[in-house]
Structures are given as C-alpha cells and as structure tokens.
Amino acid sequence: MMGMDEKRGSAFPEGGVLETPKKTLFQENWSLFRKNRLAMAGLVIFVAFFIIALTGLFLTYGRNPYFNPALVRLQEKLRPPLSKPNLETLKPEEVPRLGIYLFGTDDLGRDVFSRMLQGSWVSLTVGFVAVSIAVVIGIFLGGIAGYYGHWRVLGLFSVDVLITGLIDIMLCFPSFFLILTVVALLPASIYNIMIVIGLTSWMGAARFVRAEFLSLRELDFVTAAKALGVSDWRIIFRHMVPNAMAPVLVSATIGIATAILTEAGLSFLGFGVPPPDATWGNILSNGKNFLFDAPWLTFIPGFAVLIVVLAFNLFGEGLRDVLNPKLKERH
Amino acid sequence: MLLSVENLKVFFHSDGAVSRAVDGVSYEIRKGETVCLVGESGCGKTVSVLAILGLIPQPPGEIPGGKIFFKGKNLLDLDEEELQKIRGKEISMIFQEPMTSLNPVFTIGDQIEEAITTHDTVEGAEAHRRTIELLADVGIASPEERMKDYPHNLSGGQRQRVMIAMALACKPDLVIADEPTTALDVTIQDQILHLFRELKEKRHMALLYITHNLGVVAEIADRIHVMYAGIFAEVGTVDQIFRNPCHPYTMGLLASLPSRARKGEGLYSIPGAVPDPAFKPQGCPFNPRCPYVQESCRRDFPEMCDFGDHHAARCPVIHKQRKAR
Numbered sequence: 013m014m015g016m017d018e019k020r021g022s023a024f025p026e027g028g029v030l031e032t033p034k035k036t037l038f039q040e041n042w043s044l045f046r047k048n049r050l051a052m053a054g055l056v057i058f059v060a061f062f063i064i065a066l067t068g069l070f071l072t073y074g075r076n077p078y079f080n081p082a083l084v085r086l087q088e089k090l091r092p093p094l095s096k097p098n099l100e101t102l103k104p105e106e107v108p109r110l111g112i113y114l115f116g117t118d119d120l121g122r123d124v125f126s127r128m129l130q131g132s133w134v135s136l137t138v139g140f141v142a143v144s145i146a147v148v149i150g151i152f153l154g155g156i157a158g159y160y161g162h163w164r165v166l167g168l169f170s171v172d173v174l175i176t177g178l179i180d181i182m183l184c185f186p187s188f189f190l191i192l193t194v195v196a197l198l199p200a201s202i203y204n205i206m207i208v209i210g211l212t213s214w215m216g217a218a219r220f221v222r223a224e225f226l227s228l229r230e231l232d233f234v235t236a237a238k239a240l241g242v243s244d245w246r247i248i249f250r251h252m253v254p255n256a257m258a259p260v261l262v263s264a265t266i267g268i269a270t271a272i273l274t275e276a277g278l279s280f281l282g283f284g285v286p287p288p289d290a291t292w293g294n295i296l297s298n299g300k301n302f303l304f305d306a307p308w309l310t311f312i313p314g315f316a317v318l319i320v321v322l323a324f325n326l327f328g329e330g331l332r333d334v335l336n337p338k339l340k341e342r343h
Numbered sequence: 344m345l346l347s348v349e350n351l352k353v354f355f356h357s358d359g360a361v362s363r364a365v366d367g368v369s370y371e372i373r374k375g376e377t378v379c380l381v382g383e384s385g386c387g388k389t390v391s392v393l394a395i396l397g398l399i400p401q402p403p404g405e406i407p408g409g410k411i412f413f414k415g416k417n418l419l420d421l422d423e424e425e426l427q428k429i430r431g432k433e434i435s436m437i438f439q440e441p442m443t444s445l446n447p448v449f450t451i452g453d454q455i456e457e458a459i460t461t462h463d464t465v466e467g468a469e470a471h472r473r474t475i476e477l478l479a480d481v482g483i484a485s486p487e488e489r490m491k492d493y494p495h496n497l498s499g500g501q502r503q504r505v506m507i508a509m510a511l512a513c514k515p516d517l518v519i520a521d522e523p524t525t526a527l528d529v530t531i532q533d534q535i536l537h538l539f540r541e542l543k544e545k546r547h548m549a550l551l552y553i554t555h556n557l558g559v560v561a562e563i564a565d566r567i568h569v570m571y572a573g574i575f576a577e578v579g580t581v582d583q584i585f586r587n588p589c590h591p592y593t594m595g596l597l598a599s600l601p602s603r604a605r606k607g608e609g610l611y612s613i614p615g616a617v618p619d620p621a622f623k624p625q626g627c628p629f630n631p632r633c634p635y636v637q638e639s640c641r642r643d644f645p646e647m648c649d650f651g652d653h654h655a656a657r658c659p660v661i662h663k664q665r666k667a668r
Binding site for chain 2: 162231232233235236237238239240241242243251254255
C-alpha cells in the first residue's frame with residue numbers, strides 16, 4: 013500500500029477526507045421517533061407499565077408480601093376508591109399499607125390496588141412470553157419458507173407452498189375459540205395460556221419474515237456471504253434475520269397488546285389464571301356481578317387494559333413509521 | 344494450471360423456454376495470471392463465473408454440460424459442503440455493487456472477521472489483528488477506527504475496498520472480480536485497479552476479471568476473452584485483441600470506444616441488439632449485426648479459428664480473408 017501512496021501521491025487519502033457524520037442507525041431512528049408524540053406517549057406508558065409490573069411482582073410476591081392481594085377483610089367489602097379503612101374492626105396487619113384503599117376493595121374486601129399490581133405482572137409476562145414464542149416460530153418458519161422456497165418436498169409441493177399453506181390454515185381458525193378449546197382441555201395454568209397464545213399467533217411474524225426474505229435473498233450481500241463459504245443456516249439466522257426484523261418488531265409490539273387482551277378475555281371467561289391469583293381479566297370478571305354497586309371493580313381493570321393495549325399499539329405504529337424507509341421522507 | 348473450464352454450459356428454464364446463457368465456453372487460468380472476460384450486459388459473463396462457485400440457483404438454472412477443474416478437482420462434481428470449503432478459502436469473489444454487497448446491519452470489522460473465521464479457526468484477538476491488517480492492505484486509512492463503521496458510513500470506493508479485503512481474507516489462489524469498478528466513478532475506478540494490480544503482485548493470486556469496459560481490460564489483463572451471447576467470440580492477449588481484432592464483434596467494440604482522433608464525430612455503435620438468449624439466431628449468433636455477414640454465417644455455427652500464437656476468433660470469414668492476404 014505504501015508503494016501505491018508514493019506513486020500516486022497521497023493527495024487522495026481514501027477515508028481521511030470523506031468523513032461522514034457519525035450517527036448510528038439507532039440515533040437516527042430515535043430522533044425520528046421522538047417527533048411522533050403519540051408514539052412517545054405509548055413508549056412512556058410502555059416503560060411505566062414495565063416498571064410497575066416488575067415492582068408489582070416484588071411487592072405482592074411471597075408468603076408475607078408488602079401489598080397482600082389475597083388478604084380477605086369481609087367487614088370492609090366493596091369500599092369505593094380512596095376510602096379510609098375502619099381501623100376499629102381491622103387487625104393492625106390487615107390495615108392497607110397506603111392508609112387508604114386507593115382503588116377500593118372487592119366483594120371479599122381484598123385491596124384492589126394490590127390485586128391490580130399483581131395482575132400487571134401476569135399481563136406483562138403473558139404478553140412477552142407469548143409473543144416471544146410466536147416470533148421465534150414465525151422467524152423460523154418464515155425464514156425457511158423465504159429462503160428454501162423453491163425446494164420440493166416429496167416432489168409434490170415446494171417448501172414455500174407447504175408453509176404458506178400452514179399459515180393460511182392457521183389463519184382460518186377463529187383463534188380465540190381455538191385457544192378457548194385448548195385451554196379448556198389443559199390444566200388451568202398461566203404457562204399453558206402463554207404457550208397456547210404463542211402457538212396460535214405466529215402467522216403474522218412468519219408472513220413478514222417470508223416476505224422480507226424473498227427480497228433479501230436476491231440481494232448481493234447474501235450471494236456475497238455464500239461466495240465466502242458461509243453456511244446456509246448462518247446466512248439465514250445471522251445475516252438475513254437481523255435485516256428482516258423491522259416489521260417483525262412492529263408486529264410483535266402490537267402482538268403483545270393482542271396477547272394481553274386475549275389473556276384478559278380468557279380470565280374474564282374463567283379459563284384463565286386460577287384464583288386466588290389476580291389478573292386484570294378475573295378482577296374484571298368478578299366485578300361485573302357488582303357493576304352498579306361497585307363500578308370501580310370493572311372500570312379500573314378495564315381502563316388499565318385499555319391504556320396498556322392502546323400504548324402498545326401506538327408505540328408499535330410509531331415504530332413502523334420510523335422503520336419504514338418510504339414513510340421516513342414525510343417527516 | 345490453476346483453473347480450467349471445459350465447454351461449460353449454463354441454461355435457464357423459464358416458462359417453457361430455455362435460455363442458453365452460457366453455451367460452451369472453455370478457458371484456462373494459470374497461477375498469478377489475470378484473465379478478463381469482456382462483453383455486453385447479458386452475454387453470460389457473470390453466469391459463467393457464478394457456475395465456478397456453484398452459485399447458480401438450480402432450478403431454474405441447469406448445467407447440462409462441461410467441466411470446471413480447479414487444482415485437478417472437477418468443481419461440478421463436489422457437493423455443497425465441499426464447495427463451501429472452497430468458496431472464500433481458495434476461490435473468492437468480489438461483486439459489482441459495493442452498495443448492496445455488504446450487510447447493512449453489521450460493522451465492516453464484523454464482516455471481515457467473519458470471512459476469516461468461516462474458514463480459519465483463529466482466536467478473536469488474532470482475527471481482529473488480521474482484519475486491521477487487511478483493511479490497511481486495501482488502503483483504508485486508520486483501519487482500527489474504520490472497522491467499527493457500518494457500511495452506510497463508507498463511500499462507494501471504501502466499500503469496494505472492504506469487499507476486496509473480505510475476498511482476500513483467507514488468501515485465496517483465485518479471486519473472481521465481477522465488474523468491481525462499474526459502480527464507481529472514474530477516479531475511484533483507477534485507484535481500485537491499481538490496488539488490484541498491487542495486491543496481485545504481492546500475493547501471487549490469479550485474477551478472473553469481468554468487465555464491459557475495454558479501458559479497464561487494457562490496464563489489467565494478461566489474456567482477454569471477448570464474450571458474446573454465451574460464447575467466446577475472440578480470445579487473445581491485450582496486444583492481439585487491441586491491435587489486431589479478428590472478430591467483427593471485437594472490431595465493433597473497439598470502434599465504439601471514444602477516441603481523441605475522432606473528436607466531434609458521433610460515437611460508433613454496433614447496429615442491432617444482443618439476441619434474447621432463449622431465441623438465438625441460427626448459425627453465428629452475431630450474424631444479424633455483422634457487417635461481414637455471408638450466407639454460411641446464417642447457416643453454420645462458426646468454428647474457433649486460429650490466428651496464431653494462441654490468438655483465436657470464432658469467425659471463418661475473417662480467417663479466410665486474412666489468409667488470402
């Protein structure tokens with residue numbers, strides 16, 4: 013190289029002159045995202061929800077939790093939000109930690125605030141675990157369909173036709189009723205619900221990944237990686253998947269909202285998490301019996317679901333706008 | 344002999360029609376030699392080298408005939424696993440578009456390191472050191488900082504240098520360069536060509552260079568193969584091809600180069616267009632555009648005619664004329 017510099021003169025030092033302003037992809041996207049107020053609100057609620065759910069887990073977990081969601085005080089039942097406890101009838105350890113019933117009490121006198129805290133963790137984990145399962149399945153099947161599309165199985169159908177066929181079949185099922193059936197057959201447990209929701213919601217991710225792969229596999233860097241002797245699996249999962257993640261990320265965010273809704277729906281119908289553990293769905297379900305006497309029992313979990321689902325949707329849509337290069341020019 | 348291609352054919356099937364993209368080409372590359380394939384877009388240059396690395400998608404592609412011997416082994420007989428060991432390690436390839444040939448989501452350092460670790464089991468620190476060395480070799484200033492850059496931080500010329508570094512990562516014996524300077528502007532083109540020449544001397548590697556730019560060919564080639572519609576029209580050294588073209592197509596290509604001697608005049612262009620590879624004319628594929636065309640050209644597929652000293656052209660008409668002189 014030195015020889016070349018001497019011969020050709022170092023007046024053109026490649027790389028020295030053509031300095032581009034350093035701004036990572038993340039910084040670029042972030043500055044775009046920040047301009048979208050609704051999406052920012054979604055993100056803030058998303059983060060707040062995450063923190064609340066995590067602290068909720070620690071504060072309501074164990075034999076003697078800080079906020080006890082299972083503590084029954086029959087004499088204090090159906091107290092409205094912000095009401096003060098009757099200290100004369102309560103044992104000292106039964107007095108709510110905040111000094112008031114922030115969200116009121118339910119028909120067994122349990123503190124709704126504690127129960128909402130506990131439920132938030134359930135909603136969060138259901139959302140994330142179910143969507144993680146869905147995304148992993150979706151990337152795997154979508155990737156194979158997109159990359160090995162033209163391969164034939166048994167000489168009849170191509171891999172692509174088989175997998176897209178499977179996607180279409182899965183989409184034909186009214187998935188909520190499918191989930192309902194499966195959950196009714198399985199022992200009631202939060203983990204079964206996560207898995208079942210995950211197994212019935214991977215089709216969107218698979219479709220996105222397949223579509224991205226169809227265009228990615230024609231790009232030169234894939235051929236270049238092949239020409240370097242990189243194996244197919246490595247090309248798919250290390251080179252192509254990161255390039256196909258943008259739409260998956262968006263659908264995953266919105267998928268979390270759907271999963272939370274589904275879990276709440278299942279719990280509302282009594283197929284969800286078994287009592288005494290609280291989820292937003294079963295608080296709501298319980299509260300509907302007292303809709304006129306104690307409307308807060310339905311409104312509080314209802315609003316919580318509404319706000320969280322809305323936040324995830326707004327965040328997801330904001331993300332989509334930022335990650336979509338065609339929409340970028342508008343901002 | 345490092346690489347010897349014998350009567351290679353690559354066909355593509357689409358909608359019942361067969362495109363004879365490469366229709367029987369033979370050539371040889373010795374150690375340390377630079378061989379150029381020259382031709383218009385769509386004449387089968389790229390397809391013929393993709394076949395060497397086993398990168399022709401099958402289907403729709405098909406290799407109905409030919410042999411590709413590399414160090415004595417027929418590459419067409421190897422399975423995917425054996426090919427993977429050769430790709431990048433013994434034969435590597437540089438692509439035309441530096442803008443899309445790098446993965447946009449990884450730093451260039453990561454990508455070069457991967458090129459190294461795919462074939463050589465080396466430790467992270469060693470791979471890192473070799474990456475810096477390679478980047479310095481291809482003329483990238485302050486390689487240690489540059490390797491943390493993403494492709495979009497680099498200019499086209501720099502990216503092509505990175506591609507070259509990746510191709511050289513495992514010290515291959517043969518580098519295939521598929522129009523590596525076509526997407527670059529002229530000053531950068533010149534720099535990259537010099538880089539190729541220098542690296543070739545330093546590393547004693549053979550270079551198979553594909554281009555449609557005759558100026559580039561003159562600068563870099565030892566031997567030239569002029570390709571037209573899937574066959575070789577003419578084969579020879581730079582001197583032979585440029586000073587004594589013996590195929591009407593080569594003559595046309597040379598005549599259409601801009602030159603100072605004909606300042607102010609319009610550029611010459613070969614009349615007509617490249618034939619559709621699925622519907623090639625009978626006889627010589629160049630006959631509809633050829634100014635020397637005779638009845639026999641429309642009937643018989645032309646033989647390769649020897650013009651002496653390893654200079655050959657697929658044109659019996661010119662051959663007869665020259666002999667008569």
